[in-house]
Amino acid sequence: MGPSAETVQAKPAPHKAKRPRGTGSIYKMKKVWYVAFYVATGRQVTESSRSPLKSVAEHLLRDRLERVRQGLYCGPQATRITFEDLAEDLLNDYRINRLRTIKDAESRLKLHLRPYFGNYLAAAITTDMAKEYVLFRRAQGAQDGTIQQEAALLKRMFNLAYRATKVARVPYIPVPRSANVRKGFIEQAGYARLLAALPDYMKPLVVMAYGTGMRRGELVSLKWEQVDLLNRQVRLNAGETKNGEGRVIPLGDELVEALRSQLHLRNTHFPACPFVFFRTIRTKKNPVPSWVPIGDIRKAFDMGCAAAGLAGTIFHDLRRSAVRNMVRAGVQERVAMRISGHKTRSVFDRYNIVSDQDLVEAVQKVQRFQEAPPSATTPAYPKPAVRPSLPGFIN
DSSP, X not given: OOOOTTTOOOXXXXXXXXXXXXXXXXXXXXXXXXXXXXXXXXXXXXXXXXXXXXXXXXXXXXXXXXXXXXXXXXXXXXXXXXXXXXXXXXXXXXHHTTOTXXXXXXXXXXXXXXHHHTTSBGGGOOHHHHHHHHHHHHHTTOOHXXXXXXXXXXXXXXXXXXXXXXXXXXXXXXOOOOSOOOOOOOOHHHHHHHHHHSOGGGHHHXXXXXXXXXXXXXXXXXXXXXXXXXXXEEXXXXXXXXXXXXXXXXXOHHHXXXXXXXXXXXXXXXXXXXXXXXXXXXXXXXXXXXXXXXXXXXXXXXXXXXXXXXXXXXXXXXXXXXXXXXXXXXXXXXXXXXXXXOOOHHHHHHHSOOOHHHHHHHHHHHHHHHHSXXXXXXXXXXXXXXXXXXXXXXX
C-alpha cells in the first residue's frame, strides 16, 4: 500500500537560473524571441530577433552586447540616419541658438558638403572619406582656411548626432592647418586715401569701423535707439552681436561728428529711417530720393580700395586695424577686447598685428636710447658687482 495523500509532498517547480548582471535577457512573445539589454546611457533597449528560434536570439544578443561594449551601438535607427538628417539637425541648432552665421553654414552646405556627402548614410561617412574630401577641395583650389570651416561644420554635425544617440561614433575629421590667416590692416595714410575714394554713404560706416572695430553686420544693422550722443556711446544689446554678448562702445570726437552728420541727414530728409547708416536711391518712376538699408558693400568697397592704392584690402581689415591702433595708443588689452567684442585672447592676438613699421620704430627707439647722453645721477653703464673674497672662490 503506497503512502497516503497527506504524506506525499508536491515537488517544487525547478527554479530557472537568473542570467548574470550585464548579460541582457531573452524572452518569447507569441512565436518570436526578443532580446533586452542596456546601453551606455543606462537606457534599456528591446529588439526583436524576428525568429522563432532561440539560438538566433542568443546570437543577436551576443552581437548587441559586444557592440555596446565597444561603443558602437546606438539603436536600430542608426542604420537609417542620413547626411541630410545630420545637416538638418545642424541648422536647427543654429536656429535654436540664434546664431548669426546660419547663412554662411547654409551656403557651405549647399555648395560643397551636400554635393559630396548628400547621398550617403551617416554610418558610411568615415575618416577616409573625410580625408578624401579635404584633398578633393584642395584640388579644386579652395584655401585651407575655407576647408577648415567646412570640416568644422561636418564635425559639428556628428557631435550633435552623437549627443542625440543618432550615431554610434564620431569619425575623426581631419582639419588642415591654415597658413592663409589674413593679416591685413590699414595705416593712417591709407585710411585717409580710402575715405576720399569711397562714396558718401560709406564714409561714416568706414569711420566707425576704423575707430571702434565694430563688425560690418553690427554697423549696417545699427539703429538710432542704440546711439547715445549725449553720453558719447553706442550700446549693442545681447543677441545683436556675433558672440551674443552686449557691449558699450565709447565714441571719440571724430565718431561723434560722423554720427551727428548722419543724424542731421536723417532728420532733414528721411525722419522715418531707423538705421544709422543707409543709402539713398532714385528711380525713373520715383525721382524723389528715398532711403534703403545698406546691403552688400563689397563691390563699392573694393572699387574704393583700388582707387586708394589698397587693392586686396577687405572690410574686416578695418576691424584688425582698430584693434592694433588701440594697443598702439596704450589702451589696456583687456579694455580693447571689451570695446572690440573679442571673447578669447587667442583671436585678439591674431588681430593685434605687428607690422614692419612697428619693427622699424622699435629699432629707432632703442637707437635713440643708446645715443642719449647719460643723466647726472645715472651712470652710462652700471659698474659690475664685485664678488666678495670668500675661501675657495677665485676673484
